[in-house]
Amino acid sequence: MDPRQPSEANARAAAMPPELMQDPLLELEAVTAAYGRIQVLNGVDLAVPAGTVLALLGPNGGGKSTTLKVASCQMEPTSGRVKIAGRTVNGATSEQLAELGVCTIPEGRGIFANLTVRENLELATYTGKSLSAIEDRTYSFFPRLAERRHQLAGTMSGGEQQMLSMSRALSSDPVLLMLDELSMGLAPLVVEELYAVVSQVAGEGVSILVVEQFARTVLGVADWAAIMLGGRITRVGPPGELEQELTAAYLGDR
Amino acid sequence: MNENPQRVEEFREAISEMKISHPPPAVERAYLWLGVIGVAVGFVLIVMGYNGAATTEFTPEAVSYLISGGVVGLALIVVGVGLFLRYSMARFQRFWLLRDIFEQRAQTDRIIQVLERIEKLDIEIE
Ligand SMILES: Nc1ncnc2c1ncn2[C@@H]1O[C@H](COP(=O)(O)OP(=O)(O)OP(=O)(O)O)[C@@H](O)[C@H]1O
Ligand SMILES: [Mg+2]
Numbered sequence: 001m002d003p004r005q006p007s008e009a010n011a012r013a014a015a016m017p018p019e020l021m022q023d024p025l026l027e028l029e030a031v032t033a034a035y036g037r038i039q040v041l042n043g044v045d046l047a048v049p050a051g052t053v054l055a056l057l058g059p060n061g062g063g064k065s066t067t068l069k070v071a072s073c074q075m076e077p078t079s080g081r082v083k084i085a086g087r088t089v090n091g092a093t094s095e096q097l098a099e100l101g102v103c104t105i106p107e108g109r110g111i112f113a114n115l116t117v118r119e120n121l122e123l124a125t126y127t128g129k130s131l132s133a134i135e136d137r138t139y140s141f142f143p144r145l146a147e148r149r150h151q152l153a154g155t156m157s158g159g160e161q162q163m164l165s166m167s168r169a170l171s172s173d174p175v176l177l178m179l180d181e182l183s184m185g186l187a188p189l190v191v192e193e194l195y196a197v198v199s200q201v202a203g204e205g206v207s208i209l210v211v212e213q214f215a216r217t218v219l220g221v222a223d224w225a226a227i228m229l230g231g232r233i234t235r236v237g238p239p240g241e242l243e244q245e246l247t248a249a250y251l252g253d254r
Numbered sequence: 255m256n257e258n259p260q261r262v263e264e265f266r267e268a269i270s271e272m273k274i275s276h277p278p279p280a281v282e283r284a285y286l287w288l289g290v291i292g293v294a295v296g297f298v299l300i301v302m303g304y305n306g307a308a309t310t311e312f313t314p315e316a317v318s319y320l321i322s323g324g325v326v327g328l329a330l331i332v333v334g335v336g337l338f339l340r341y342s343m344a345r346f347q348r349f350w351l352l353r354d355i356f357e358q359r360a361q362t363d364r365i366i367q368v369l370e371r372i373e374k375l376d377i378e379i380e
Pocket of ligand 2: 064065066107180181
């Protein structure tokens with residue numbers, strides 16, 4: 001551990017509320033992960049119950065993105081287990097999971113910048129949906145994209161790009177959705193618009209794991225929140241209870 | 255689009271039936287080494303077989319040397335090379351794929367930069 005961050009080094013793993021353990025759709029058990037020799041996850045326990053939204057929060061470099069990578073099988077954990085719908089899926093590929101309905105929107109962009117909005121959506125038809133069905137759904141969520149359907153995706157604003165990448169993800173009819181920093185670099189109003197859609201999708205019964213650094217908007221949408229510090233989950237609970245602790249975590253007085 | 259709860263049930267079933275065939279990297283590396291060792295042992299066996307066969311005057315003994323040294327050694331080499339190629343290629347191709355994706359992204363960024371510059375010029379001309 002980094003000796004300059006004693007508060008993180010001393011971070012203790014939090015006990016999970018029993019409600020979280022009832023029929024989790026996604027579960028991480030004592031997961032550790034490393035880049036080369038540097039271990040960044042130091043035993044992560046986390047569960048997302050079916051049909052709920054869990055927000056994974058915490059400051060820079062805590063290992064949130066890494067947790068998502070491990071949970072979606074893009075990265076092999078060095079130890080511990082990743083369970084989806086009760087089955088241990090260590091060793092499965094992220095493509096396999098994606099095909100079945102585990103969808104990840106990575107940090108940054110997950111779209112093709114040199115294609116138009118419509119062409120990007122067209123690429124999503126490989127899942128067997130018709131383009132018109134995908135377009136209908138997309139434009140009902142994000143009317144703004146309808147006006148821009150012939151624009152190159154790379155020339156749109158960050159918020160519009162994020163809307164497009166969400167649309168592409170949703171068109172695959174996911175059961176488990178993982179979002180990494182939806183709000184990165186976006187204006188608060190756009191973030192609210194995006195989270196309104198997240199909330200709508202959650203209402204349809206999709207289980208969602210959202211990673212965010214700053215949490216105001218997410219906490220309104222989430223059923224559960226978890227704080228990640230120094231590669232561990234230090235606290236899990238209802239969003240309301242966590243808000244204060246979160247402020248403390250950012251200010252570093254733990 | 256999400257026809258819950260049927261969709262969720264379908265999903266659970268699909269996950270439980272999913273084949274997890276991808277070996278973890280540690281296993282892959284082990285096979286790679288097994289291949290290398292197989293080839294090495296194969297060569298040693300052939301040399302021993304040759305030595306045995308060459309130093310005996312007794313033909314049936316030479317045949318048994320050739321079989322246990324030559325044929326078994328040859329088989330080990332074939333299998334070893336197979337294993338080595340299979341697992342070294344898997345690693346190599348994965349690496350290549352990643353590189354491809356990265357370069358494509360970089361290209362795209364460059365194209366967009368140029369497009370933006372052209373757009374600006376257009377506006378200035380107008
Ligand atoms: N590809 C990589 N190679 C080496 N180290 C990495 C890599 N990706 C992340 N790390 C390191 O792992 C640690 C955790 O990174 P991670 O991206 O999971 O954090 P995060 O919580 O998502 O942070 P942020 O809020 O900034 O996105 C960081 O110290 C980071 O420097
Ligand atoms: Mg991150």
